[in-house]
Amino acid sequence: MKKTLAAVLAAAMALSTATVAMATDVRGDADFDAGDLLSSGEYTAKMGDTSKYILDNIDMDNGSVISGSELAAAIKNGYLTPSVVVTSNQNKLDGRPSISTGNIYGSGTVEVKKYVWSSTAHAQGFTNVWDEIEGVDVSDMDAKGDEITFICIKADGTLLDSFADVGPGVVVVKKGTTAFNNAMTQLKTYGGGNPVKEVIESDTEDALRLSFKINHTYGTDSVTVKMKIRFTVKKLPKDQDSLELGGKDYKKGDTITSEEMAFKAKYNELSNYYEDMQLTSTEVSNNNVILDGGNLYDAIGSDTFSISFGDDVAVFTAKAAANQKKVNLYWSLDEISEIKDLYPYVDFTFLTFKGNPAPVFQNTGTMYFAADDKDYQVYSWDGETLDPMNGEFDPTYKVIEVKGIKKLGTYVIADQILEVEEEPEEPDEPAEPVDSAPTTEPDDEGGNPNTGA
Numbered sequence: 001m002k003k004t005l006a007a008v009l010a011a012a013m014a015l016s017t018a019t020v021a022m023a024t025d026v027r028g029d030a031d032f033d034a035g036d037l038l039s040s041g042e043y044t045a046k047m048g049d050t051s052k053y054i055l056d057n058i059d060m061d062n063g064s065v066i067s068g069s070e071l072a073a074a075i076k077n078g079y080l081t082p083s084v085v086v087t088s089n090q091n092k093l094d095g096r097p098s099i100s101t102g103n104i105y106g107s108g109t110v111e112v113k114k115y116v117w118s119s120t121a122h123a124q125g126f127t128n129v130w131d132e133i134e135g136v137d138v139s140d141m142d143a144k145g146d147e148i149t150f151i152c153i154k155a156d157g158t159l160l161d162s163f164a165d166v167g168p169g170v171v172v173v174k175k176g177t178t179a180f181n182n183a184m185t186q187l188k189t190y191g192g193g194n195p196v197k198e199v200i201e202s203d204t205e206d207a208l209r210l211s212f213k214i215n216h217t218y219g220t221d222s223v224t225v226k227m228k229i230r231f232t233v234k235k236l237p238k239d240q241d242s243l244e245l246g247g248k249d250y251k252k253g254d255t256i257t258s259e260e261m262a263f264k265a266k267y268n269e270l271s272n273y274y275e276d277m278q279l280t281s282t283e284v285s286n287n288n289v290i291l292d293g294g295n296l297y298d299a300i301g302s303d304t305f306s307i308s309f310g311d312d313v314a315v316f317t318a319k320a321a322a323n324q325k326k327v328n329l330y331w332s333l334d335e336i337s338e339i340k341d342l343y344p345y346v347d348f349t350f351l352t353f354k355g356n357p358a359p360v361f362q363n364t365g366t367m368y369f370a371a372d373d374k375d376y377q378v379y380s381w382d383g384e385t386l387d388p389m390n391g392e393f394d395p396t397y398k399v400i401e402v403k404g405i406k407k408l409g410t411y412v413i414a415d416q417i418l419e420v421e422e423e424p425e426e427p428d429e430p431a432e433p434v435d436s437a438p439t440t441e442p443d444d445e446g447g448n449p450n451t452g453a
Helices: 005-011 068-076 120-134 178-187 281-285 293-300 337-342
Strands: 043-045 050-055 057-059 065-067 080-088 098-103 110-117 150-153 171-174 196-203 206-213 223-233 243-245 248-250 255-257 261-265 276-279 288-291 304-309 314-319 348-353 360-370 377-381 386-388 392-394 399-407 410-414
Touching: 050 068, 057 068, 065 068, 068 080, 068 098, 068 206, 068 223, 068 243, 080 098, 080 206, 150 178, 171 178, 206 223, 281 288, 337 348, 360 410, 377 399
Parallel strands: 043 261, 276 304
Antiparallel strands: 050 206, 057 065, 080 223, 098 206, 110 196, 150 171, 223 255, 223 261, 243 248, 304 314, 314 360, 348 410, 360 399, 377 386, 377 410, 392 399
16 A cells, blocks of 8 residues: 555654753853763754853863853953964864853843851851962961862862861862862761851853854764863953963963863764654754664665655655655755745745765665645756656555655646746858859950950
């Protein structure tokens, strides 16, 4: 029993949609959203769409770690000039990546979690240690109720047994570093005395946002773009001879460069295989468009499968094959202006498969196109010529059936037969005119042969 458009659409089961992250701003606890870090060390990006990252902490190639909010504040104050250096696959990008500052999630205020000293004794104890190590005025340091921005630790990363125990290897770790975060975990329960209090405030928080767009390739392979972020010290704060970032001091003109970051964009495989499948606009928008022939064969064997495209637009059917290669079934209903302008009185539906290379099936199949009546016609379009596909109209299911299809291309469904104007034949070149006037030149004997003289 042949499959028809109406029957397939009625029986089709919608594929579950895989999540392609980073289409909108997010904020994670790691350098980027930790959930988007792949096992290969690459971060996910979306093919054909702008990817946006909020940068929380950036690993620099000099070994330091600088928070994104600290960098954003320095940029907004005019101290730093950021730039992005693409180190691999610049030609895959739509323009150059950009760095911008603003509030996280684009809101005016955000909830900010921070930790403050809940005990003056503990705070004073830590500042005494700081005073002896760093040689600074204790009165300038944190006290009860102030935010904790530094913690003193031993060489092995543990807290001091006594605040006055300033032995070899004691160091001060500052907020924004991994060592600080590890020490804070210990400090929250230090000695059962609860020296730390957690507070959440509504406040503005500067954010550093990286944006870029990887162009569609419409292929079956992934694309990885690599880049570094460079920050140049443009000027220094008033009455200061250096700019402090991530615990290090920088002079005017100094440049800080991040470690290389890799972003991987790819098209996703159909998440489930059935005899009847539906590739909707939602799946296409989420790039869930790769059909793996081997996986389809594992699911249904050599049975006939069908895939419907769009909302009641077309269906392709064929027998599954074990040696079917991967194909990209990304489709578009975008109007082809060249054809529309040529036939402004015709109602068109355009269906374009953008796969590069074009999707080719191992077994020849049949395409069914939705059609309201017998006047509808289906044409193929190669970018220059419209060719009628000579399909057969089925009045019961209102589809045009076109057999013998293996490669999916661009199809034009018209509500009437198109009058294709033939180019007029060029006229023959006129013959050279023949002069019939009598010859008056004398012959070799001096006479005139045309007069008999």
